Amino acid sequence: MAAITMGVTALDCPDPHALAAFYAAVLDWKIDPESDDEWVELIGPQGRTLAFQRSEGYRPPQWPGVEHAQQMHLDFDVFEEQMDEAEAQVLALGATLLEGDHDGARAWRVYADPVGHPFCLCANG
Template identity: 55%
Template sequence: MAIAVLGAVVLDCPDPVALAGFYAEVLGGRIEQQGDWVDLTGGTGTQLAFQAAPGFVPPQWPRPDGSQQFHLDLTVQDMDAAEREVLALGATVLEADDRERSFRVYADPAGHPFCLCAG
């Protein structure tokens, strides 16, 4: 028997509304703001939430001396089309050296790493 159920994955960031907007465009859902806390609701999968973190320092990818903290794997049907869309929304490429593998690594506008994975 489990002790708990995962309620949400919470991302610290400098601007919760802006980062929630990025993920709303990528994953769908509605933005619900309560002060410095923002929920992304109504989408599929595990709920995401965003909280203001003064002095936020984005993780480094990959660096043994700078923790990546976590990353999200986002399954897509068309890697090239999904890449164009996330880049247009403000993502940046973190690893572009191997276009033949089944995933590609990016950072969201606040610097959190995420992967687009072939579905």
């Protein structure tokens, strides 16, 4: 067994509460009531945690460019028959479609969250 295990994944952003609210709505996770203005955590199933950290002077990545590289992205699994519904949900919450699934030729679609972090909805099952 490894001495090190994965902990929190944290995203830099200009407003941690606003971005946490976006992902809370996407994932149906709860915002930790002990969060503050600098660090906000979402609590998910099985102890999963996604955090948002205030970053003054935040500059969003530009996907797929390299001048302001994405550095990381999040993948979210969606049942294949619910992809259109999931896309409508994230767009209504403030996401932007960056690249579609090429008329079903790929099993994922790429979006940017409200502050520019790329994420994918991936057909699973």
